[in-house]
Amino acid sequence: MTRVLKAGVLGATGTVGQRFILLLSEHPGFSIHTLGASPRSAGKPYNKATKWKMSQPIPASVRDMVVQTCEPLKEFLECDVVFSGLDADVAGDIEMAFLKADLALFSNAKNYRTNEDVPLIVPLVNSSHFDLLAHQRNKHQLKKGFLVTNANCSTSGLVVPLKALQDAFGPLSKIIVTTMQAVSGAGYPGVPSLDILDNVVPYIGGEEPKMEWETLKILGGLNQDATAFDLLKTTKVSATCNRVPVLDGHTECVSIEFERRPAPSVEEVIQVLENYRSEAQELGCHSAPDQAIIVSREDDRPQPRLDRENGKGYSVTVGRVRPCNVFDIKFTLLAHNTILGAAGSGVLLAELAQKKGLIA
Ligand SMILES: NC(=O)C1=CN([C@@H]2O[C@H](COP(=O)(O)OP(=O)(O)OC[C@H]3O[C@@H](n4cnc5c(N)ncnc54)[C@H](OP(=O)(O)O)[C@@H]3O)[C@@H](O)[C@H]2O)C=CC1
Ligand SMILES: N[C@@H](CC(=O)OP(=O)(O)O)C(=O)O
Numbered sequence: 618m619t620r621v622l623k624a625g626v627l628g629a630t631g632t633v634g635q636r637f638i639l640l641l642s643e644h645p646g647f648s649i650h651t652l653g654a655s656p657r658s659a660g661k662p663y664n665k666a667t668k669w670k671m672s673q674p675i676p677a678s679v680r681d682m683v684v685q686t687c688e689p690l691k692e693f694l695e696c697d698v699v700f701s702g703l704d705a706d707v708a709g710d711i712e713m714a715f716l717k718a719d720l721a722l723f724s725n726a727k728n729y730r731t732n733e734d735v736p737l738i739v740p741l742v743n744s745s746h747f748d749l750l751a752h753q754r755n756k757h758q759l760k761k762g763f764l765v766t767n768a769n770c771s772t773s774g775l776v777v778p779l780k781a782l783q784d785a786f787g788p789l790s791k792i793i794v795t796t797m798q799a800v801s802g803a804g805y806p807g808v809p810s811l812d813i814l815d816n817v818v819p820y821i822g823g824e825e826p827k828m829e830w831e832t833l834k835i836l837g838g839l840n841q842d843a844t845a846f847d848l849l850k851t852t853k854v855s856a857t858c859n860r861v862p863v864l865d866g867h868t869e870c871v872s873i874e875f876e877r878r879p880a881p882s883v884e885e886v887i888q889v890l891e892n893y894r895s896e897a898q899e900l901g902c903h904s905a906p907d908q909a910i911i912v913s914r915e916d917d918r919p920q921p922r923l924d925r926e927n928g929k930g931y932s933v934t935v936g937r938v939r940p941c942n943v944f945d946i947k948f949t950l951l952a953h954n955t956i957l958g959a960a961g962s963g964v965l966l967a968e969l970a971q972k973k974g975l976i977a
Contacts, residue, residue: 619646619971621645621646621647621648622646622647622648622697622698622967622971622976623647623648623650623695623696623697623698624641624647624648624649624650624696624697624698624699624700624967625650625651625652625653625692625693625696625698625699625700626638626641626649626651626652626653626699626700626701626702627653627654627687627699627700627701627702627703627708627711627712627715628653628654628687628701628702628703628704628708628725629652629653629654629663629667629684629702630652630654630655630658630663630666630667630668630684631654631702631703631704631804631805632670632702632801632804632805632807632955633702633725633804633955633959633960634652634654634667634702634960635667635669635670635671636671636702636955636956636959636960636961637700637702637960637963637964638652638675638676638679639671639673639676640904640956640960640961640964641700641964642676642678642679643676644903644904644964645903646903646968646971647698647964647967649676649678649679649682650692650695650696651682651685651691651692651693651695651696652679652682652684652685653684653685653686653687653688653693654666654667654684654687655687655707656686658684659684659685659686660683660684661683661684662680662681662682662683662684663675663679663680663681663682663683663684664680664681666684668805670801670805687703687707687711688711688714689714689715689717689718689720693715693718693720694718694720696720697721697976697977698720698721698722698723698967698970698976699715699720699721699722699723700722700723700724700725700960700963700964700967701715701722701723701724701725701726701963702725702726702959702960703724703725703726704726704804705726705727705728708724708726708728709726709728709729712724712726712728712729712764715762716757716759716762716763716764717757718762719759719760719761719762720762721761721762721763721967721970721975721976721977722762722763722764722765723765723766723767723963723966723967723970724764724765724766724767724963725766725767725959725960725962725963726766727766727769727823727827729764729766730766730768730769730827730831730834731830731834733845733846734749734752734753734756734757735753735764735765735766736749736750736753736765736766737766737767737768737831737834737835738765738766738767738768738835738962738966739767739768739772739773739776739777739835739962740767740895740897740902740905740962740965740966740968740969741777741780741895741897741898741905741909741931741933741957741965742776742777742780742835742836742895743776743780743835743836744895744896744897744969744973745838745839745896746835746839746846747765747969747970747973747975748839748843749839749843749844749845749846750763750765750975751843752842752843752844760977761976761977763975765966765970767959767962767963767966768831768835768958768962769824769827769828769831769958770798770802770867770952770954770955770958770959771794771796771798771802771824771828771856771858771867771869771954771958772827772828772831772832772835773952773954773957773958773959773962774867774869774933774950774951774952774954774957774958775792775794775828775832775869775871775950776831776832776835776836777893777909777910777933777950777952777957778871778890778893778910778933778935778948778950779792779832779836779873780835780836780893781889781890781893781909781910782873782875782881782886782889782890783836784893785881785889786875786877786880786881786885786889787875787876787877788849788851788852788875788876788877789852789873789874789875789876790851790852790853790874790875790876791852791853791855791872791873791874791944792832792852792853792854792855792871792872792873792874793854793855793871793872793944794828794854794855794856794857794869794870794871794872795856795857795858795859795869795870796824796828796856796857796858796859796867796868796869797817797859797861797863797867797868797869798821798824798858798859798860798861798867798954799861799863799864799865799866799867799921799954800813800860800862800863800864801864801865801954801955802821802860802867802954802955802958803821803860808860813860813861813862814862815862816862817859817860817861817862818859818860819857819859820858820859820860821858821859821860824856824858825856825857825858828854828856828858829854829855829856832849832852832854833848833849833852833854834846834848836849836852837849851876863921863922864921865921865925865953865954865955866921866922866924866925866951866952866953866954867951867952867954867958868919868920868921868949868950868951869949869950869951869952870947870948870949871947871948871949871950872941872943872944872946872947873941873944873945873946873947874944874945875945875946880945880946881945881946883938883939883940883946886938886946886948887912887938890910890912890935890938891908891910891911891912893909893910894909895909896969897965897968897969900969900972901972902965902968902969902972903968904929904931904961904964904965904968905931905965905968906927906928906929906931906932907928908928908932909928909932909933910932910933910934910935911924911927911928911932911933911934911935912934912935912936912938913934913935913936914936915936916937918934918936918937919934919935919936919949919950919951920951921951924951925951925952925953926953929956930953930955930956930957930961931953931956931957931961931965932957933950933951933952933957934950934951934952935948935949935950936948936949936950936951937949
């Protein structure tokens with residue numbers, strides 16, 4: 618029997634924080650021990666501090682919990698794991714303070730994703746990058762703490778089918794991806810209603826370079842002694858990101874060129890996607906979906922309203938797999954941006970870390 622872990626949530630009042638609370642409160646392996654947010658919220662009961670936007674009610678276990686400041690003190694020091702859904706403007710200093718306090722930290726924020734000592738892991742893709750934590754602990758003189766980041770929400774959906782295809786058919790030479798991203802990705806209050814209703818906004822600040830770079834770190838490897846990341850060198854990624862009036866679920870249109878000649882057929886690609894299995898599934902992690910990639914053969918799927926809850930939000934749904942006249946293959950994918958793309962990734966990463974014996 619694995620031990621129930623005491624969990625803290627930083628940024629607990631925000632969009633990602635609320636999702637963490639829902640996922641953790643329903644999870645048999647975690648008990649929510651403490652919640653942190655800004656000084657504006659600290660000292661208030663959680664239900665007064667947050668503007669709750671989830672379709673399920675606030676779990677009874679946290680309604681009256683008093684929100685703390687985000688400092689590694691008191692109840693936070695008693696936590697086995699801490700999840701961060703902090704605003705990126707403040708995440709840098711706060712997360713570093715938690716790491717220095719030797720806590721096990723799983724962050725959604727972008728601040729440390731590019732750091733050479735910090736794994737950037739999509740749990741259905743590159744759990745082997747946990748191996749770098751021995752080096753991180755040495756460098757920061759940590760006994761039990763570490764910092765692992767999960768990816769940008771659009772990157773998280775993209776890399777799952779890319780990993781399956783790369784493993785089966787070898788290097789991908791070119792990837793073009795165009796996203797249609799839900800408004801929940803912008804947090805609360807996010808994009809003003811007068812900007813997004815009846816509209817599409819063809820720009821999300823900083824998103825395109827993040828997708829292009831994160832993909833190369835996630836799909837790359839580690840050096841031989843697991844002290845550095847080997848970024849993919851021969852794969853080129855070009856991303857175009859749009860905001861659309863959808864509540865949850867990022868849709869992405871993807872075209873791929875393989876290095877291999879002849880390129881795999883549509884049927885071979887579909888078979889590989891459907892059969893893909895990750896370490897999280899093999900290890901029996903509680904939140905891992907039965908199927909990492911669900912391939913829909915219907916002409917008009919995936920759709921956010923119909924497919925975002927697939928695998929409880931942890932599966933990627935791929936549809937419209939077909940030949941591409943410019944590259945080799947194209948398809949459309951859908952991933953839940955606050956589950957697989959944010960809080961769910963953090964939770965599944967913690968499950969993986971526990972299975973790998975990384976949590977004291
Ligand atoms: N939404 C999504 O789909 C995704 C978001 N992310 C990332 O996750 C993070 C959170 O995003 P999101 O939930 O959308 O953002 P929100 O704006 O909804 O929430 C931000 C959280 O940070 C807290 N906060 C703000 N200032 C401070 C401070 N000075 N000290 C302590 N806490 C503070 C807020 O507390 P308070 O309520 O008290 O102000 C709130 O809990 C961001 O880094 C974002 O980039 C990553 C992937 C996907
Ligand atoms: N930018 C993403 C959400 C996000 O916050 O991404 P990141 O964690 O990479 O900053 C979106 O708008 O949908």
